[in-house]
Amino acid sequence: MSAAKNINITLKIWRQKNADSKGNIETYKLDNVSTASSFLEMLDQLNEQLINERKEPVAFDHDCREGICGMCSLYINGRAHGPETGTTTCQLHMRKFNDGDTIFIEPWRSKAFPVVKDLVVDRSAFDRIQQAGGFVSVNTSGNTIDANSIPIPKDDADKAFMAAACIGCGACVASCKNGSAMLFVGAKVSQYALLPQGKVEATQRVQNMVRQMDEEGFGNCTNTGACEVECPKGISLENIARMNREYLKSSF
Amino acid sequence: MAKSALLKSSIAKKYWMALTGLFLCLFLTGHLAGNLQLLIPDNASAFNQYALFMTTNPAVKVLSYLTYISIIFHAIDGIMLAIQNKKARPIAYAKNNPSGNSSFASRNMAVLGTVILIFIVTHMVTFWAKMHFDKNMPLQTLSVTDEASGMKQDFYITTGTGQDKFLPVNQVDGKNLVIEGNKIFIVKPIKVEFAQGYKDLYKITLDFFRDAKYGLIYTLLYVLAMLALGFHLWHGFASAFQSLGLNNPKFNAGIKIFGRAFSVLVPLLFAIIPLYIHFSK
Numbered sequence: 001m002s003a004a005k006n007i008n009i010t011l012k013i014w015r016q017k018n019a020d021s022k023g024n025i026e027t028y029k030l031d032n033v034s035t036a037s038s039f040l041e042m043l044d045q046l047n048e049q050l051i052n053e054r055k056e057p058v059a060f061d062h063d064c065r066e067g068i069c070g071m072c073s074l075y076i077n078g079r080a081h082g083p084e085t086g087t088t089t090c091q092l093h094m095r096k097f098n099d100g101d102t103i104f105i106e107p108w109r110s111k112a113f114p115v116v117k118d119l120v121v122d123r124s125a126f127d128r129i130q131q132a133g134g135f136v137s138v139n140t141s142g143n144t145i146d147a148n149s150i151p152i153p154k155d156d157a158d159k160a161f162m163a164a165a166c167i168g169c170g171a172c173v174a175s176c177k178n179g180s181a182m183l184f185v186g187a188k189v190s191q192y193a194l195l196p197q198g199k200v201e202a203t204q205r206v207q208n209m210v211r212q213m214d215e216e217g218f219g220n221c222t223n224t225g226a227c228e229v230e231c232p233k234g235i236s237l238e239n240i241a242r243m244n245r246e247y248l249k250s251s252f
Numbered sequence: 253m254a255k256s257a258l259l260k261s262s263i264a265k266k267y268w269m270a271l272t273g274l275f276l277c278l279f280l281t282g283h284l285a286g287n288l289q290l291l292i293p294d295n296a297s298a299f300n301q302y303a304l305f306m307t308t309n310p311a312v313k314v315l316s317y318l319t320y321i322s323i324i325f326h327a328i329d330g331i332m333l334a335i336q337n338k339k340a341r342p343i344a345y346a347k348n349n350p351s352g353n354s355s356f357a358s359r360n361m362a363v364l365g366t367v368i369l370i371f372i373v374t375h376m377v378t379f380w381a382k383m384h385f386d387k388n389m390p391l392q393t394l395s396v397t398d399e400a401s402g403m404k405q406d407f408y409i410t411t412g413t414g415q416d417k418f419l420p421v422n423q424v425d426g427k428n429l430v431i432e433g434n435k436i437f438i439v440k441p442i443k444v445e446f447a448q449g450y451k452d453l454y455k456i457t458l459d460f461f462r463d464a465k466y467g468l469i470y471t472l473l474y475v476l477a478m479l480a481l482g483f484h485l486w487h488g489f490a491s492a493f494q495s496l497g498l499n500n501p502k503f504n505a506g507i508k509i510f511g512r513a514f515s516v517l518v519p520l521l522f523a524i525i526p527l528y529i530h531f532s533k
């Protein structure tokens with residue numbers, strides 16, 4: 001890897017005071033950005049600059065900054081989580097950009113993810129979908145059975161685990177031309193449907209989660225596959241097909 | 253579940269899109285087999301027989317109603333889905349790069365479908381409606397020259413009865429005509445029975461694509477519509493299996509390859525017919 005250098009960039013960032021105000025794109029010049037810094041560190045640097053200029057810093061979501069929590073977002077130059085595939089924005093580095101680049105940064109655009117401020121969107125629609133059925137009911141009154149006492153075929157366990165890798169970031173919704181949440185819901189339905197513990201409530205789960213998904217105003221999947229490409233956790237379209245099968249099974 | 257869910261839920265709408273879409277693929281195959289008979293050099297008889305069969309056979313009637321319902325349902329459901337999907341993103345991205353993660357066809361199914369819908373409607377007005385409702389539809393005619401006398405006359409072909417399937421409506425001096433292949437023989441005088449004539453859809457089709465003024469435009473528009481159909485199926489064929497939950501790593505590659513072959517071959521063969529008709533006059 002080549003040594004870090006400093007680049008000068010132009011940023012075009014969506015600024016919006018609050019949920020009710022009309023936002024717009026603002027242009028900022030940011031000099032001396034180290035290519036070794038992460039994308040979010042670059043935004044930290046911008047915010048320092050803005051604070052020094054006594055301007056309002058840019059609000060953006062982040063938490064773990066190590067690609068596991070799903071909190072960071074950002075639609076960067078027309079792609080969810082930026083130009084790299086299989087990465088979250090916190091794992092994107094400035095070495096992917098060149099001196100003199102103009103970078104567009106926008107919030108996730110979805111009716112179901114309203115903008116709270118600047119680049120921060122409200123993703124609680126995902127929470128409500130989870131609450132509608134993304135769980136198994138377990139008796140916790142002292143005689144809980146160890147989950148590992150139930151034998152599970154390796155293949156099923158692997159697939160369930162891969163589905164459970166979804167971090168609920170919403171990149172699938174953001175990159176889908178239909179604003180569809182089916183990759184997320186497909187992953188959450190699959191992660192339980194594949195396991196014996198989840199089969200008990202499978203019928204209700206898929207019905208309730210899909211109903212909640214529709215109520216939240218997400219669009220309908222047209223199988224463009226954009227979500228699978230942009231998902232930082234490599235969640236497969238197979239999970240949407242599994243959800244469709246589960247839904248059909250549960251409808252009769 | 254709620255009774256309406258099998259119509260209203262996002263996933264159920266997808267099942268219907270997929271089922272009707274795949275049924276329409278079957279319809280396309282049948283329709284293509286029929287249309288290709290336009291290219292058989294037999295004085296139109298194969299194609300016109302086929303056209304009669306298609307408008308009268310009871311089994312075909314059932315299939316054709318299924319096809320009408322499928323197209324209407326597929327189009328209405330598809331447009332409704334597209335409107336809902338537009339609403340799911342009220343504010344567009346200022347900068348978007350969708351070609352980085354999805355194909356042109358997959359992103360434009362509704363536009364392509366609308367082009368196909370416009371095509372289907374005009375197609376039905378020009379051919380289907382004539383065949384079904386036009387009382388003045390020309391019947392198939394043949395120009396026959398009697399080699400001995402040099403006499404030339406046009407004959408209508410009728411369905412006739414028994415083995416002599418092709419009997420003329422007009423009698424020439426009480427003589428009867430039998431057609432074998434492209435040749436017409438005058439045989440012993442017999443009584444000629446009137447039967448249902450073959451409506452000459454062949455002539456209508458040829459006249460349409462060879463029209464002196466608009467023939468070329470009609471031909472090119474037809475080809476354009478087939479291009480839209482090709483793109484629609486390039487994505488749609490395999491997509492329908494995914495919608496129905498039929499995603500299995502063992503079969504995915506096969507479905508995709510078959511779908512793409514279908515999406516190239518079927519529209520191409522459809523398009524060759526008017527091209528041939530227009531440019532072979």
Ligand code: HEM
Pocket residue numbers: 220221222223266269270271272273274276277280326327328330331333334361362364365366368369372484485487488489491492493495496
């Ligand atoms: C002979 C004509 C047609 C055939 C064979 C056909 C076939 C298909 C197939 C196989 C699909 C994929 C279904 C899926 O993804 O589950 C599809 C999707 C679609 N079709 Fe058609 N179609 C035809 C005509 C039309 C027409 C007239 C429209 C009218 C607008 C239309 C609009 C759509 C739309 C919007 C989709 C995407 C729906 C979605 O994936 O949610 N199609 N079509």
Ligand code: SF4
Pocket residue numbers: 165166167168169170171172173183184187227230231232233234235
């Ligand atoms: S499926 Fe992928 S893109 Fe969608 S929320 Fe889960 S991790 Fe994010």
Ligand code: FES
Pocket residue numbers: 061062063064065066067068069070071072088089090091
């Ligand atoms: S901040 Fe946790 S995944 Fe990016």
